[in-house]
Amino acid sequence: MSDNVESPTEALREESKPQSEDSATNEEKKKIDVLLKAVGDTPIMKTKKWAVDRGRTVQSLSQFISKFLKLDASDQLFIYVNQSFAPSPDQDVGVLFDCFGSDGKLVLHYCKSQAWG
Amino acid sequence: MSLWAMEESSFYHCCHLLLQQSNQLKDGWSWEGSKEGYLKKTSFRSVIIDSRPLFDLERSCSEMGHHTSSPSVPDQWLDEKEQSAIADGHSLNGDMNDEDDLVYTVSETRSELLQYEYHILYSCSYSTPVLFFRAFTQAGRSLSLEDVWSSVHQNFRLRLQDSPLNVISLQEHPLLGQPFFMLHPCRTDEFMRPVLQAALDQHRSMNYLLSWLSLVGPVVGLDVPLEYYTQHCLAASLSSIKPD
Numbered sequence: 195m196s197d198n199v200e201s202p203t204e205a206l207r208e209e210s211k212p213q214s215e216d217s218a219t220n221e222e223k224k225k226i227d228v229l230l231k232a233v234g235d236t237p238i239m240k241t242k243k244w245a246v247d248r249g250r251t252v253q254s255l256s257q258f259i260s261k262f263l264k265l266d267a268s269d270q271l272f273i274y275v276n277q278s279f280a281p282s283p284d285q286d287v288g289v290l291f292d293c294f295g296s297d298g299k300l301v302l303h304y305c306k307s308q309a310w311g
Numbered sequence: 312m313s314l315w316a317m318e319e320s321s322f323y324h325c326c327h328l329l330l331q332q333s334n335q336l337k338d339g340w341s342w343e344g345s346k347e348g349y350l351k352k353t354s355f356r357s358v359i360i361d362s363r364p365l366f367d368l369e370r371s372c373s374e375m376g377h378h379t380s381s382p383s384v385p386d387q388w389l390d391e392k393e394q395s396a397i398a399d400g401h402s403l404n405g406d407m408n409d410e411d412d413l414v415y416t417v418s419e420t421r422s423e424l425l426q427y428e429y430h431i432l433y434s435c436s437y438s439t440p441v442l443f444f445r446a447f448t449q450a451g452r453s454l455s456l457e458d459v460w461s462s463v464h465q466n467f468r469l470r471l472q473d474s475p476l477n478v479i480s481l482q483e484h485p486l487l488g489q490p491f492f493m494l495h496p497c498r499t500d501e502f503m504r505p506v507l508q509a510a511l512d513q514h515r516s517m518n519y520l521l522s523w524l525s526l527v528g529p530v531v532g533l534d535v536p537l538e539y540y541t542q543h544c545l546a547a548s549l550s551s552i553k554p555d
Contacts, residue, residue: 268470272502279521280522280526281525282525282528282535284529284534305505307498310467310470310495
């Protein structure tokens with residue numbers, strides 16, 4: 195059940211264009227909208243809104259953010275839902291969206307921390 | 312006491328709330344001891360013990376943009392890996408890579424079904440909860456510290472690299488006096504701060520213990536079911552409904 199490290203070239207598609215005119219639902223598209231918000235002195239991502247495959251795991255998303263922000267290996271990235279808990283790294287973001295999404299998107303806060311030791 | 316720490320009375324209150332939810336969700340937590348006690352949970356976990364040296368992991372992550380200087384894995388740890396590999400009858404893979412200084416790598420991952428026992432205690436020194444745990448194979452052999460490090464969720468493994476002893480080490484259980492692995496609590500306030508700050512700003516209640524568990528549990532295979540939080544959200548939203 196551990197998530198394999200995915201190739202970084204597998205992109206999260208940037209939602210820069212407006213929704214296309216087809217009326218496919220998010221479920222049919224199998225992507226959900228994620229809004230990323232920085233916490234504390236963690237660098238802010240230039241692009242905050244992403245369309246993410248439902249099946250992508252939290253760990254995969256975390257790795258993507260770390261790479262995007264060029265974080266050191268020594269930094270641990272934490273992701274929070276509702277600013278109240280951290281989802282398991284193996285959790286699918288699609289499930290998180292179903293449980294905690296609102297206004298058609300899942301808001302995730304992220305924070306870098308030297309959390310251990 | 313740090314603003315982001317937790318009073319002891321608050322700890323016991325949060326334990327009580329967590330137990331209530333656990334009973335509802337049949338999640339298996341129990342209270343051990345009397346007034347001064349701890350939460351306990353036992354679970355089985357199929358674990359991939361990844362004995363690859365951590366610098367192997369870092370190299371495979373190098374394309375992710377991480378710093379790739381030579382890691383400082385203690386020599387002693389490497390020797391032990393080699394010895395156990397030979398003892399298990401595994402051959403050393405000769406991954407000769409001209410680009411780096413490694414002479415060989417021991418590539419070995421194995422899957423094991425382990426029984427984990429997790430204890431949540433309160434630390435007076437740090438004013439935070441602390442996670443203790445131990446793990447056994449089906450044959451009853453307890454896991455070594457190296458195996459525990461090797462079974463840490465991949466999401467957190469890179470952070471172990473520099474000083475694994477600062478993350479997980481073997482300690483004496485404060486109440487049982489037996490050796491347990493412990494997840495070090497000294498930086499708990501750092502990753503709890505965003506949660507606490509948000510609760511303060513938004514004038515809402517929160518269960519410190521539940522939030523803390525969601526952050527530390529996955530490091531050592533303890534995932535907290537989402538239902539704990541959906542229940543909590545529902546309760547919070549219900550309590551905020553104003554009467555007409």
